[in-house]
Each structure stands twice: as C-alpha cells, then as structure tokens.
Amino acid sequence: MKNLIYINACMRAGSRTRRIATPIIEELRKRYNVETVDLTKNLYPVADNYTLEDRNQGIVPPEHVALAKKIAAADRIVIAAPFWDMSFPSALKVFFENMSLFGVTFDSNNKECYGLCKAEKVMYITTRGMNINTGDSLEQATPYIKALSYLWGWGELTVISAQNMDYSTPEEIEERVSKAIEEGLEVCKEF
Numbered sequence: 295m296k297n298l299i300y301i302n303a304c305m306r307a308g309s310r311t312r313r314i315a316t317p318i319i320e321e322l323r324k325r326y327n328v329e330t331v332d333l334t335k336n337l338y339p340v341a342d343n344y345t346l347e348d349r350n351q352g353i354v355p356p357e358h359v360a361l362a363k364k365i366a367a368a369d370r371i372v373i374a375a376p377f378w379d380m381s382f383p384s385a386l387k388v389f390f391e392n393m394s395l396f397g398v399t400f401d402s403n404n405k406e407c408y409g410l411c412k413a414e415k416v417m418y419i420t421t422r423g424m425n426i427n428t429g430d431s432l433e434q435a436t437p438y439i440k441a442l443s444y445l446w447g448w449g450e451l452t453v454i455s456a457q458n459m460d461y462s463t464p465e466e467i468e469e470r471v472s473k474a475i476e477e478g479l480e481v482c483k484e485f
C-alpha cells in the first residue's frame with residue numbers, strides 16, 4: 295500500500311475541523327497506509343539560535359530527521375487545521391520549521407531551492423469562524439501551504455473548507471460539516 299501522512303493540527307477538543315477530517319481519513323485508510331502526526335499531543339520546539347547552530351553542524355534530533363524523511367517519501371499528505379488568526383495554528387508552522395530540513399524535504403542547487411518531497415497530491419481541511427472563503431486575500435493559510443509546497447516539491451493542493459462557523463446556527467454548522475465531509479469524500483475518489 296502507498297503511504298499517507300496525516301498532520302492533525304486540530305487543537306480544540308471539540309474540533310469541527312477534525313470532525314470533517316476523520317471520515318475522510320477513514321476513507322483514505324482503505325487505500326493508504328496512514329501515519330498520523332498528532333500536533334495536539336506532540337508539540338515541536340520553536341527553531342531558535344541553538345537549533346540553527348546545531349543544524350549548521352549537522353546536529354538534528356534523529357526522530358525529526360526520520361519523520362521528515364517519511365514526509366519526503368509519502369505519496370499523499372492530508373493536513374487538518376482550523377483557521378486561527380487568519381492562518382493556521384502556530385503549532386503547525388513550528389512543525390513545518392522542524393521538518394524543513396536541507397537535504398531531506400528540500401535542497402538547493404546554488405541558484406535556488408527545490409523540493410525533495412514526492413507527494414503529488416495534498417489535501418488541506420479547515421474550518422473558519424468568519425465568512426472568509428478559500429482564496430480570499432484575508433485567508434493566509436492556503437497561500438502559505440502553496441508556497442511551502444513549492445519549496446518542498448508537493449503537488450496539487452485541494453482545500454476542503456467550511457466557513458462562517460462562528461456566526462451560524464447549530465443546524466447550519468451541522469449542514470456545513472456534512473457538506474464538507476461529502477465534498478472531501480468525493481475528492482478521495484481521485485486522491
């Protein structure tokens with residue numbers, strides 16, 4: 295079976311984003327060997343001056359290198375993360391920083407950087423409090439994931455989202471969660 299890495303950055307216990315992601319992951323589990331990176335349980339350290347000095351000497355925690363290698367080799371990536379402060383939770387950014395390792399997820403040829411990751415498809419699942427759609431200039435999560443995809447070499451990005459979640463009735467919220475699940479399951483057919 296091919297390999298899929300599921301990065302779960304749904305920090306809240308009752309996360310609606312995770313409610314959307316769970317059945318999608320279960321569907322993908324039928325075709326992929328899924329490894330979950332649960333950022334609600336494992337927070338990664340902020341890359342500080344010591345981290346960078348160590349990195350320059352080739353010192354990187356072996357478990358970080360091992361996971362970055364798995365990310366680079368994975369056939370598919372699914373990221374679930376709520377919309378926080380017009381982007382995604384910092385836990386996810388810090389995780390990306392820890393995985394952005396020269397010679398593992400990306401490389402350089404003296405002129406520019408290029409990606410070493412082989413996933414041709416990436417799915418990003420999110421919910422937003424305000425009525426902000428994917429592609430709106432106020433939505434700064436998708437552009438970041440696209441830019442990181444350029445650096446790391448990930449392929450096509452599909453976004454599954456539900457918005458206006460904090461200004462809707464419970465019925466409307468349920469409707470949006472169901473619609474996003476339906477949309478995600480449809481994407482799974484070609485993912």
Ligand SMILES: Cc1cc2nc3c(=O)[nH]c(=O)nc-3n(C[C@H](O)[C@H](O)[C@H](O)COP(=O)(O)O)c2cc1C
Nearest residue numbers: 306309310311376377378379380421422423424459
């Ligand atoms: C810390 C925090 C920051 C948030 N920032 C924003 C924001 O900048 N814009 C927005 O539209 N909603 C924001 N929200 C609302 C969430 O995007 C919304 O409630 C979302 O559905 C939460 O996802 P979850 O149920 O998976 O936790 C924020 C919520 C939290 C807890």
